[in-house]
Amino acid sequence: MLKDTVDFLKDLGGFVKERQNYLLIPLIITLVSLGALIVFAQSSAIAPFIYTLF
Numbered sequence: 128m129l130k131d132t133v134d135f136l137k138d139l140g141g142f143v144k145e146r147q148n149y150l151l152i153p154l155i156i157t158l159v160s161l162g163a164l165i166v167f168a169q170s171s172a173i174a175p176f177i178y179t180l181f
Contacts, residue, residue: 136159143151 139155143149143155
């Protein structure tokens with residue numbers, strides 16, 4: 128599953144580089160950061176504090 132995710136991010140990076148559509152980079156970074164925050168919040172002791180942000 129992790130390999131598929133890495134492959135998808137590589138393909139997405141190649142698309143952005145080839146099309147020179149650099150406006151997508153902040154969107155991609157934001158979505159990846161929010162996804163990582165959600166995954167981290169589900170398995171940690173600080174989850175109640177993170178959930179109050181949303």
